[in-house]
Structure formats: structure tokens, C-alpha cells
Amino acid sequence: MPEGHTVHRLARTFTTLFDGRPLRVSSPQGRFADGAAVLDGRRLVASEAWGKQFFLGFGEGEPLWLRTHLGLYGAWTFAGAPDAPEVAHAIGAPRRRIGERETTPGGPAAVDPAGHEPWAPPPPRGQVRVRLLGEHAVADLTGPTACEVITGEEKAAVEARLGPDPIRDDADPAAFVAAVGRSRVTVGQQLMDQAVVAGVGNIYRAEALFRAGVDPLRPGRDVPEAVVRAIWDDLVVLMRDGAEHGAIVTTRPEHRTGEPGARRRTRQNTDGNPDAVPADQAFYVYHRDGLPCRVCGTPVLVKELAGRNLFWCPTCQV
DNA sequence: GGGCCATGAGCAT
DNA sequence: TGCTCCTGGCCCG
Numbered sequence: 614m615p616e617g618h619t620v621h622r623l624a625r626t627f628t629t630l631f632d633g634r635p636l637r638v639s640s641p642q643g644r645f646a647d648g649a650a651v652l653d654g655r656r657l658v659a660s661e662a663w664g665k666q667f668f669l670g671f672g673e674g675e676p677l678w679l680r681t682h683l684g685l686y687g688a689w690t691f692a693g694a695p696d697a698p699e700v701a702h703a704i705g706a707p708r709r710r711i712g713e714r715e716t717t718p719g720g721p722a723a724v725d726p727a728g729h730e731p732w733a734p735p736p737p738r739g740q741v742r743v744r745l746l747g748e749h750a751v752a753d754l755t756g757p758t759a760c761e762v763i764t765g766e767e768k769a770a771v772e773a774r775l776g777p778d779p780i781r782d783d784a785d786p787a788a789f790v791a792a793v794g795r796s797r798v799t800v801g802q803q804l805m806d807q808a809v810v811a812g813v814g815n816i817y818r819a820e821a822l823f824r825a826g827v828d829p830l831r832p833g834r835d836v837p838e839a840v841v842r843a844i845w846d847d848l849v850v851l852m853r854d855g856a857e858h859g860a861i862v863t864t865r866p867e868h869r870t871g872e873p874g875a876r877r878r879t880r881q882n883t884d885g886n887p888d889a890v891p892a893d894q895a896f897y898v899y900h901r902d903g904l905p906c907r908v909c910g911t912p913v914l915v916k917e918l919a920g921r922n923l924f925w926c927p928t929c930q931v
Numbered sequence: 932g933g934g935c936c937a938t939g940a941g942c943a944t
Numbered sequence: 945t946g947c948t949c950c951t952g953g954c955c956c957g
Binding site for chain 3: 758
Binding site for chain 1: 936937938939940941
């Protein structure tokens with residue numbers, strides 16, 4: 614569920630918690646036992662996101678990379694000692710409750726020679742594929758669609774298949790504009806194609822097309838180049854904001870009205886921020902089928918396209 | 932305790 | 945286009 618903004622948050626979180634530190638790597642569930650053994654004891658030397666792909670580099674010498682992909686329901690959860698940097702408790706599938714940071718202080722009397730409270734990580738909860746343990750924090754991965762150890766060369770090959778990522782500084786918008794413009798495939802499908810643009814998922818697709826006023830079923834090559842470019846620029850703003858705040862919010866303030874009848878609520882990682890935009894005010898069309906469009910009042914439509922639900926306003930998007 | 936669902940994607944057909 | 949895999953929360957009985 615995690616769209617690209619989530620993965621960039623992850624990359625930052627790992628840097629904060631573990632950068633430069635040797636890690637104990639294990640697979641409590643057992644399904645990654647071999648890979649864990651290869652990485653165990655190595656130092657974390659890099660933490661990178663490209664779209665929904667997440668890469669952790671492990672030294673020494675030529676780094677080996679742990680490539681993970683959260684898929685639809687993967688998540689990382691974190692716990693730390695009281696002296697660990699403050700990070701979100703969990704990042705990934707939104708069904709997870711984002712509560713207070715889980716701290717597990719040690720016994721009251723004992724203090725280790727460094728002056729820190731002794732700390733022991735909590736037991737793994739659920740199907741933990743990988744556990745990364747540093748001296749004052751632990752990260753558990755559940756439900757990934759991909760989890761493997763690869764070389765730098767293999768990492769480059771994965772990246773070569775990805776389109777530009779609006780959150781990355783090195784992204785090339787021209788590649789996106791060209792890809793959309795040369796294809797008859799609908800722009801709705803193109804936005805979900807990670808080779809066209811990396812990191813966009815079902816929410817950003819629906820919302821960016823609404824904000825651009827573009828019918829998702831229009832062939833890419835029929836969308837004016839300036840409009841495609843504007844979609845890119847909008848994705849840059851929306852996705853960087855999502856990475857910063859941990860939640861997708863695409864509505865402008867003047868369009869935010871609560872909807873008691875909204876059919877589903879999407880929980881978001883807002884770090885408990887009281888100023889966070891409520892989930893039922895965050896989107897224009899995503900999960901709002903049957904509800905009136907926030908701009909024109911026309912009921913929002915939904916249709917299954919390539920196995921995913923597509924949401925749009927037939928009046929505002931042409 | 933069973934079925935359904937989800938912000939995803941690879942592969943067979 | 946249709947399977948399949950990954951996990952757990954929620955709804956229903």
C-alpha cells in the first residue's frame with residue numbers, strides 16, 4: 614500500500630536508526646534464514662529508495678544489498694531503547710496501528726558501563742521475515758513481496774527497469790513525458806507502470822489525474838505534453854509532501870469537508886500529529902465512489918482496470 | 932473460524 | 945487478462 618513516499622520515509626528512518634552500525638540480521642519466521650546469515654554482523658552503509666524499491670547496503674568491502682519491496686501489505690515496524698532517535702512505530706501497510714513509540718526499557722537497577730539503560734528488543738510479532746537489530750533499536754519486516762540479497766550489479770539492473778521517481782533529486786521528468794506521449798495505453802495505466810514513473814500507486818494515480826482534470830481512460834499520447842508535464846510537477850509536490858508528513862493528502866484546504874458516509878477509512882501514518890488532515894478529507898476521488906465530487910458534486914465513479922480499482926469524476930476529468 | 936479486502940507486481944496464458 | 949504470492953484486520957456467522 615505503501616506508495617513511493619512511504620519507501621522514502623523508510624530510507625530516512627534506517628539512516629537515522631542504524632547508519633554506520635553493525636547489525637544483527639535474522640529471520641524469526643525462517644523464510645529468509647540464508648540471506649540473513651549472509652548479512653549478519655555487517656555494517657549498514659547505505660539506505661536508498663527508488664520508487665517502491667528499497668535497498669539497504671551492507672559493508673564491509675564491496676557492499677551487498679538487501680532489496681525489499683512491501684507489495685500490498687508489507688510493513689516495517691520499529692522499536693527502540695529510550696535513548697534511540699524518535700521514529701514512527703511502523704511504516705507500511707496502513708492497517709497497522711500507528712501508536713506511541715514502543716520502548717522496552719530494561720530493569721530499573723542495572724545501568725551498563727556506557728551509562729545507557731540496558732535494552733532488549735521486544736519479541737517478534739507475527740510473521741517476521743527479517744529482523745535487523747542494532748544496539749538501541751530493532752526493525753522487523755513482515756509481508757514483503759520481495760526480500761533478497763543482491764550485488765551492486767543486480768541492484769543497478771533493477772534500477773535500470775524503473776522510470777524516474779518524483780521524490781528523487783536525480784529524476785528526469787523528460788523520460789516520463791516521453792514515455793507517456795509515445796503510447797496508446799491509457800494514462801491511468803501508465804501512471805501505475807513503474808517503468809514509466811516509479812513510486813506512484815493507486816492513490817497518487819487517481820488523485821493526480823483528478824487534479825490535472827484528465828480522464829484516466831484517455832490514451833497517453835492524446836494528453837497534451839504540457840499537461841503531462843504538469844502532472845509530473847504535481848506528483849513531485851504531492852509525493853515529497855507525503856514523504857515529509859507520512860500521509861497522502863491531495864485536497865486543497867477549501868475542498869476539505871468531512872463525509873460521514875465515506876465508506877472506508879484509510880488509516881495513515883501521521884505520527885500522531887493533531888494537525889493532520891483526517892483521512893476522510895484527504896482525497897478527491899480515491900475510495901469516494903458514489904460520493905459527490907468535492908468540486909462539482911457529480912458522483913465519483915469506480916471501475917476495475919487491470920485488476921485495480923480506478924476512481925474518477927466524469928465531469929471534472931475529460 | 933471463515934471469507935474478504937488492501938496504497939503491488941511477476942508470470943503464465 | 946488472469947492467476948499467484950505476501951499478511952493481518954475486520955466483518956460476518
